[in-house]
Amino acid sequence: MTAPTTNGILPDHDIYRLDDRLTDEQREIRDRVRAFVDADVMPIINDYWERAEFPFELVPKMAELNIVGTVIEGYGCPGMSRLASAMVSVELARGDGSINTFFGVHSGLAMGSINEFASPEQKERWLPRMARLEMIGAFALTEPAHGSDSVALETSARREGDTWVLNGAKRWIGNASYGNIIIIYARDEADQKVKAFVLEREPDAEFPEGFQPTVITGKVGKRAILQPDIVIKDLRIPEANRLPGCASFKDVNRVLNATRGGVAWESLGHAISAYEDAVRYAEERVQFGKPIGAHQLVQNKLANMLAEVTNIKLMCFRLLELQDEGLLTGPMASLVKLSAAQKARWVVSTARDILGGNGLLLENNVARHLTDMEVVFTYEGTDSMQSLIVGRAITGHSAFA
Numbered sequence: 001m002t003a004p005t006t007n008g009i010l011p012d013h014d015i016y017r018l019d020d021r022l023t024d025e026q027r028e029i030r031d032r033v034r035a036f037v038d039a040d041v042m043p044i045i046n047d048y049w050e051r052a053e054f055p056f057e058l059v060p061k062m063a064e065l066n067i068v069g070t071v072i073e074g075y076g077c078p079g080m081s082r083l084a085s086a087m088v089s090v091e092l093a094r095g096d097g098s099i100n101t102f103f104g105v106h107s108g109l110a111m112g113s114i115n116e117f118a119s120p121e122q123k124e125r126w127l128p129r130m131a132r133l134e135m136i137g138a139f140a141l142t143e144p145a146h147g148s149d150s151v152a153l154e155t156s157a158r159r160e161g162d163t164w165v166l167n168g169a170k171r172w173i174g175n176a177s178y179g180n181i182i183i184i185y186a187r188d189e190a191d192q193k194v195k196a197f198v199l200e201r202e203p204d205a206e207f208p209e210g211f212q213p214t215v216i217t218g219k220v221g222k223r224a225i226l227q228p229d230i231v232i233k234d235l236r237i238p239e240a241n242r243l244p245g246c247a248s249f250k251d252v253n254r255v256l257n258a259t260r261g262g263v264a265w266e267s268l269g270h271a272i273s274a275y276e277d278a279v280r281y282a283e284e285r286v287q288f289g290k291p292i293g294a295h296q297l298v299q300n301k302l303a304n305m306l307a308e309v310t311n312i313k314l315m316c317f318r319l320l321e322l323q324d325e326g327l328l329t330g331p332m333a334s335l336v337k338l339s340a341a342q343k344a345r346w347v348v349s350t351a352r353d354i355l356g357g358n359g360l361l362l363e364n365n366v367a368r369h370l371t372d373m374e375v376v377f378t379y380e381g382t383d384s385m386q387s388l389i390v391g392r393a394i395t396g397h398s399a400f401a
Contacts, residue, residue: 013272013309018317022083029067029080030087036065037095045096045224046362052223058099063133068107072115075127082320086265093269097372098224100266105174106130108259110137113183116255117196117245126181126198134203138176140184140230141252144169148385151249155232157186157195162239164197166210170230172379177213177228183243184232185252196246197237210235221371253330256380260333261319263380267344268312270369270376274344274351275305277366281355292354301350308343315339331393338386345373 022030040061048055062068069077070085080088092100111130114123114137129135146153155168166186176182182199201207213228246252279302282293292298319336322328348369352359359366377383392398 013275013306014313015306016310016314018313021317022087023081026081026084026087029084030091032065033067033088033091034094036061037091037099041095041099045099046368048224049096049098049368050223050362052217052219054098054102054224054226059133059136062103068103068133069111069127069131070107072111072127072131075123076131077111077127082323086262086316086320089262089265090269090272093266094273095269096224096368097266097270097375098222100269101174101222101225104259104262104266105139106133106137108262109139109255110175110179110181110183112255112258113139113196113243113246114181114198117243117251119244122198122243126200130181135180136175136178138173138179138182140170140173140176140182142170142172144171144229147172148382153185153187153194155184155186156189157197157237158189159239164237164239164242166197166232166235166237168232170232172216172227173213173230174225174227176230177215177226182211184235184237185246193247194249194252196243196252198241198243199235199237200241208235221373221375223371257328257330257333260337260380261316261323261328263376264312264316264319264336264340267340267373267376268309268316270373271305271309271312271344271347274348274366274369275302275309277364278302278305278351278354281358281364285355285358298354301354305347305350308347312340312343329393331390334381334386334389337380338383338390341373341377341383345377348373 040058044055066078067080067088069075070080070088071082073079089100089104092103111127114126114130118126126135130137141150141153143150143153143155155166155170158165166184168186170176170184180201180203182201184197184199185194186197187193188195199208199211207213210233212231212233215226215228279293282298282302283291285292293302315336319328319332322332348366351366352370355364355366358364362368388399
């Protein structure tokens with residue numbers, strides 16, 4: 001068992017010693033990202049979060065970590081293990097959800113789409129520059145009228161010779177207001193199949209005519225990640241920028257199933273941070289003549305928080321085992337996202353309760369994790385949609401409509 005400190009408080013969340021499973025290489029990657037978060041993210045993130053601005057000064061520092069592209073092999077990507085990639089998600093989310101979303105959209109969704117669907121020539125063209133963060137990626141799937149039912153997307157693509165003409169709208173597309181490689185999913189008017197197209201824009205160049213992003217304002221969570229509404233009107237994309245491996249929405253689902261696991265690891269990062277902040281506060285905050293951690297009600301909350309953090313971590317580790325064995329299914333991915341988001345949401349809410357009024361202050365970090373978990377609870381498939389996917393697997397009946 002993890003050795004207690006002199007005051008009896010567990011030094012961290014890992015009561016079941018799951019981190020003992022990490023190899024030296026995986027532990028080094030985790031510690032490298034953790035050091036970046038502590039030294040570079042934490043001193044500045046609250047100011048950027050409060051102003052709802054993205055800290056672009058972190059991009060070159062993130063590039064130096066050699067983590068972009070995570071599990072992708074070749075093309076300048078690190079080709080790390082799935083567990084090492086998961087540690088990256090945990091540590092980035094443990095610091096801040098917006099930074100994790102920037103990285104997940106670029107490295108997981110955008111680069112993942114190219115790695116999954118692109119030709120060898122296209123991979124050579126785009127992935128090395130994306131691995132160096134010289135080109136920032138975005139993933140344009142969600143639409144104003146189609147979030148949970150993204151399979152019904154309405155953005156259209158019409159082929160004219162060696163060019164495709166796209167029309168439609170997208171919403172909540174992280175990184176797309178300044179991105180360089182934007183994966184746009186659209187329905188081919190000829191066969192009604194969903195296909196993937198790459199809008200390519202050199203750094204500092206204007207967006208092409210027909211692509212108009214407007215950053216969404218007024219968010220209460222993930223405030224430091226810029227997510228625009230996008231109007232697409234007669235946008236011309238060359239056939240050379242169509243990703244040939246994407247021929248239907250079933251193909252898109254392969255990318256989404258992989259990233260749902262990433263959302264579960266992100267949930268773990270938020271939960272760990274909130275739990276450890278609550279433990280520290282319980283020792284530091286004195287009320288009625290003793291630390292609040294000496295009171296029964298607070299100890300009950302901390303014990304249940306630790307239980308939920310441990311439950312999330314156990315599910316996440318098993319998820320990776322299933323992936324490595326080639327046994328992961330859609331319902332499995334949905335179940336881990338459903339459960340991890342529910343549990344992490346409760347953990348950060350309970351941490352806010354333990355901190356009382358101080359839990360509302362950005363300087364204590366819990367408030368960011370609290371509102372960011374509201375976002376995580378919704379994106380990559382809402383709690384309700386994940387439950388219907390699992391429910392269909394249980395009963396054999398589809399309850400989507």
